[in-house]
Amino acid sequence: xxxxxxxLSPFNLMLMIVGILLGVIIGVLPGLGGxxxxxxxxxxxxxxxxxSAIIMLxxxxxxxxxxxxxxxxxxNIPGEPWSVATTFDGHPMARQGKADEALxxxxxxxxVGALVAVIVITFLAPLVAKFxxxxxxxxxxxxxxxxxxxxxxMGRGSAFKTLASMSLGFALASVGLDTVTGQLRMTFGTTExxxxxxxxxxxxxxxxxxxxxxxxxxxxxxxxTHARLRLNAVLETWKKLPAYWMTSVRSCxxxxxxxxxxxxxxxxxxxxxxxxxRFSKNGNKFGTGQLEGVVAPETAAHAAGTSALLPxxxxxxxxxxTAAVLLGGLLIWGLQPGxxxxxxxxxxxxxxxxxxxxxxxxxxxIVLTCVPLFAAILRVPFSIIAPMIMVICAVxxxxxxxxxxxxxxxxxxxxxxxxxxxxxxxxxxxxLALVLGDMAESSFRQAMLLSQGSLSIFWSNGLVGTIFGLGxxxxxxxxxxxxVAGMRxxxxx
Amino acid sequence: MRIKNFLLGVAALxxxxxxxxxxxWEPTRPVTFLIPAGTGGGADQxxxxxxxxxxxxxxxxxxxxxxxxxxxxxxxxFLDIKGSPKDPHKIIITLSNLFTTPLATGTPFNWKDLTxxxxxxxxxxxxxxxxxxxxxxxxxxxxAVKGGxxxxxxxxxxxxxxxxxxxxxxxxxxxxxxxxxxxxxxGGGAVAVQLVGxxxxxxxxxxxxxxxxxxxxxxxxxxxxxxxxxTYTDKVTxxxxxxxxxxxxxxxxxVEYQMLRGIFAAGGITKDxxxxxxxxxxxxxxTPDWRTFMExxxxxxxxLTGNEYRKWVEAAEKTHFDLMKEADFLHK
Numbered sequence: 001x002x003x004x005x006x007x008l009s010p011f012n013l014m015l016m017i018v019g020i021l022l023g024v025i026i027g028v029l030p031g032l033g034g035x036x037x038x039x040x041x042x043x044x045x046x047x048x049x050x051x052s053a054i055i056m057l058x059x060x061x062x063x064x065x066x067x068x069x070x071x072x073x074x075x076n077i078p079g080e081p082w083s084v085a086t087t088f089d090g091h092p093m094a095r096q097g098k099a100d101e102a103l104x105x106x107x108x109x110x111x112v113g114a115l116v117a118v119i120v121i122t123f124l125a126p127l128v129a130k131f132x133x134x135x136x137x138x139x140x141x142x143x144x145x146x147x148x149x150x151x152x153x154m155g156r157g158s159a160f161k162t163l164a165s166m167s168l169g170f171a172l173a174s175v176g177l178d179t180v181t182g183q184l185r186m187t188f189g190t191t192e193x194x195x196x197x198x199x200x201x202x203x204x205x206x207x208x209x210x211x212x213x214x215x216x217x218x219x220x221x222x223x224x225t226h227a228r229l230r231l232n233a234v235l236e237t238w239k240k241l242p243a244y245w246m247t248s249v250r251s252c253x254x255x256x257x258x259x260x261x262x263x264x265x266x267x268x269x270x271x272x273x274x275x276x277x278r279f280s281k282n283g284n285k286f287g288t289g290q291l292e293g294v295v296a297p298e299t300a301a302h303a304a305g306t307s308a309l310l311p312x313x314x315x316x317x318x319x320x321x322t323a324a325v326l327l328g329g330l331l332i333w334g335l336q337p338g339x340x341x342x343x344x345x346x347x348x349x350x351x352x353x354x355x356x357x358x359x360x361x362x363x364x365x366i367v368l369t370c371v372p373l374f375a376a377i378l379r380v381p382f383s384i385i386a387p388m389i390m391v392i393c394a395v396x397x398x399x400x401x402x403x404x405x406x407x408x409x410x411x412x413x414x415x416x417x418x419x420x421x422x423x424x425x426x427x428x429x430x431x432l433a434l435v436l437g438d439m440a441e442s443s444f445r446q447a448m449l450l451s452q453g454s455l456s457i458f459w460s461n462g463l464v465g466t467i468f469g470l471g472x473x474x475x476x477x478x479x480x481x482x483x484v485a486g487m488r489x490x491x492x493x
Numbered sequence: 494m495r496i497k498n499f500l501l502g503v504a505a506l507x508x509x510x511x512x513x514x515x516x517x518w519e520p521t522r523p524v525t526f527l528i529p530a531g532t533g534g535g536a537d538q539x540x541x542x543x544x545x546x547x548x549x550x551x552x553x554x555x556x557x558x559x560x561x562x563x564x565x566x567x568x569x570x571f572l573d574i575k576g577s578p579k580d581p582h583k584i585i586i587t588l589s590n591l592f593t594t595p596l597a598t599g600t601p602f603n604w605k606d607l608t609x610x611x612x613x614x615x616x617x618x619x620x621x622x623x624x625x626x627x628x629x630x631x632x633x634x635x636x637a638v639k640g641g642x643x644x645x646x647x648x649x650x651x652x653x654x655x656x657x658x659x660x661x662x663x664x665x666x667x668x669x670x671x672x673x674x675x676x677x678x679x680g681g682g683a684v685a686v687q688l689v690g691x692x693x694x695x696x697x698x699x700x701x702x703x704x705x706x707x708x709x710x711x712x713x714x715x716x717x718x719x720x721x722x723x724t725y726t727d728k729v730t731x732x733x734x735x736x737x738x739x740x741x742x743x744x745x746x747x748v749e750y751q752m753l754r755g756i757f758a759a760g761g762i763t764k765d766x767x768x769x770x771x772x773x774x775x776x777x778x779x780t781p782d783w784r785t786f787m788e789x790x791x792x793x794x795x796x797l798t799g800n801e802y803r804k805w806v807e808a809a810e811k812t813h814f815d816l817m818k819e820a821d822f823l824h825k
Contacts, residue, residue: 039541039559042541042545043541043544043545043548043549044548045547045600046548046549047549064796099613132686133686133689133690134690134691135596135690136687136690137692175564176564176565177564177565177598178653179652179653179655179677179679180653180677181653182566182597182652182654182655182677182743182822183597183598184565184598184600187565191569191572194564194565194568194569194600195564195569196564197564207791303698309643314684315686315689315705316682316685316686316702316705317707321701324531327682328538328541331538331542331786331789331790332541332542332786334539334705334789336705336708336789337705338704338706338708338709339705339708339711339768340704340705340708340709341705351688361750382555400563401562402560446676446677446678449647449674449675449676450647450674450676450692450693452644452674457611459623
């Protein structure tokens with residue numbers, strides 16, 4: 001418990017609050033993600049002690065995790081990749097004038113997810129670290145397969161449209177360098193396409209710009225304008241949240257597991273949303289503005305984001321891009337991440353863990369106080385706010401890679417998003433394929449190299465077999481539940 | 494602020510006193526520092542470390558702006574700096590992809606499009622196996638590969654047709670026609686963990702990528718791909734220091750490979766401008782922070798500037814071309 005004493009010095013507390021505030025701003029601005037934010041501020045910390053430095057940087061990270069949800073809910077623009085799934089129900093809620101409820105739900109579940117993850121880290125660190133070692137390419141592919149499987153059949157529309165949308169996502173994901181052969185694919189000799197399609201450019205365009213185009217057509221009316229400002233919104237929402245405890249527990253498990261293995265916060269949020277939709281009583285209403293649909297991805301994303309620091313500390317493998325930058329920081333401060341960090345640098349590790357507890361509590365208080373403020377943004381007339389969003393999106397798209405090309409791409413994706421909406425093609429499968437397609441392809445091909453082309457590697461041990469089996473069950477769940485229902489009916493008749 | 498640290502102040506004054514010749518040119522706006530690799534990797538760590546040292550010791554009036562341009566195995570970064578010739582406000586840190594990327598992907602780029610500034614260090618490669626592996630020496634391991642089935646042994650590495658795979662191909666010269674199954678992963682840290690988890694049989698990780706696992710007793714170093722042993726004699730584990738790892742040649746495996754960690758500026762800049770960066774990097778390398786960093790990563794602290802550096806790069810390009818031609822990695 002010496003860690004709390006380390007953190008509770010006034011200087012460290014100040015750094016913590018500065019970090020959270022910076023993080024929230026970074027999370028709100030699309031493009032300037034947590035990884036970039038931490039990287040930019042990293043050199044500033046070299047004159048601090050490592051403990052103070054990690055407290056400030058990790059607080060930026062918590063802040064960014066919180067902040068990502070704000071623009072997703074208010075404007076349908078995910079500030080961070082892991083808040084894409086939050087838009088599915090969060091934004092419809094804002095349109096119904098329940099932005100404050102959605103925000104409170106998002107922040108509170110983020111906090112719950114993080115808290116559970118920190119508790120796991122505190123008590124199970126050595127045990128859990130060993131588990132991560134069991135993950136080879138086959139296991140990674142099984143996890144990615146499970147994510148896709150939990151998402152298939154989600155759209156209410158035509159299954160063929162879902163498939164078409166997902167295939168387009170896979171095609172976009174394959175542009176750029178192929179890590180397995182080291183060859184460039186589908187770049188058509190242009191230098192701009194070398195990096196492939198940036199996930200954030202696509203998402204800002206498809207969701208944000210597409211949404212604005214649609215609203216403009218609807219006559220500059222933005223439904224959220226009528227948002228009532230309720231000062232007791234936080235308390236009101238808290239009364240509703242306990243009803244979703246099952247979803248929370250499930251999302252915490254998914255999140256912690258994905259953070260540790262390390263699959264990352266983005267797949268965790270998608271998987272959690274997909275599974276919540278499948279198993280919730282209100283599953284068929286998901287996508288229309290269900291609080292539960294905000295709780296699921298936010299809990300999982302924050303749990304994964306937090307537990308991603310565990311493999312970083314104990315194994316030196318980063319579970320997220322931000323963790324990768326923090327890892328660089330550890331080395332610069334003269335600390336060697338790895339199994340011995342817990343033994344050799346007790347102050348540092350326990351200081352970090354204590355800052356996880358306190359940082360998240362401070363973060364929750366700060367963002368919750370601002371809920372009415374954020375919700376009030378929606379009262380600004382659409383004709384004023386739309387151009388501002390456009391500019392912020394454009395700046396965001398530019399920041400990702402300092403390239404004007406990305407801004408044009410964002411515009412193009414905006415048009416695609418608008419057309420998709422008109423033709424009733426679902427966007428989530430495209431986004432999911434774009435974010436996971438690349439990883440799933442590499443893991444699959446690495447696994448095939450290891451097994452010399454034999455598919456049996458996917459049930460070669462208990463772990464991979466179980467995950468893969470779960471994936472197959474989820475994939476055919478609609479068929480299974482239909483068959484079960486059919487049998488019951490037959491019996492009743 | 495500047496004279497906060499007395500010693501530093503003295504050093505700065507001394508530098509000012511002897512440097513009127515260098516003071517001829519200075520950046521007039523922030524300098525973009527490109528990294529042709531992703532965040533968290535070896536090049537990224539070094540570039541951000543340099544940025545930190547420059548800021549901490551106030552070595553430059555303008556700021557450095559560190560930007561990752563990792564696309565197409567670094568091609569994005571190289572094409573960026575090639576696209577702004579005579580721009581003295583842009584520098585780039587390089588790794589072996591300076592040679593391998595244009596050769597393997599056919600990207601229209603060559604190091605001659607740039608102005609060489611300084612070699613900061615050479616990064617080492619070590620042949621690692623899991624600590625529970627029965628192979629105690631490099632010779633042992635390669636004999637096992639020779640005696641085993643073709644492609645039975647799995648070598649994990651970073652990227653495809655880059656340095657790790659080039660070393661693997663070089664090792665295959667000594668295994669009597671038996672090949673490794675080379676499995677490319679996205680980053681060096683992930684590769685080391687795959688070896689700890691026994692998903693692959695061996696790796697050629699850089700020291701800094703695997704040192705933590707070695708310290709914890711999960712990995713065993715077999716040999717160092719350098720002509721001489723490391724000069725770092727402080728114990729890393731309870732029994733071994735970097736200098737206790739035999740060279741590969743000593744253990745009968747005649748393969749050498751080291752990776753350039755160097756700085757280049759845009760092509761066609763004036764001598765004054767290039768000298769500014771040479772001077773800046775020299776100052777960075779004189780700091781105690783830099784020495785600690787070198788030791789942590791067991792780098793070979795070879796420093797070259799000017800013409801010597803240019804010659805070294807020329808020779809290294811030739812070596813890479815030959816190795817990649819032999820491995821059939823050249824872009825067709």
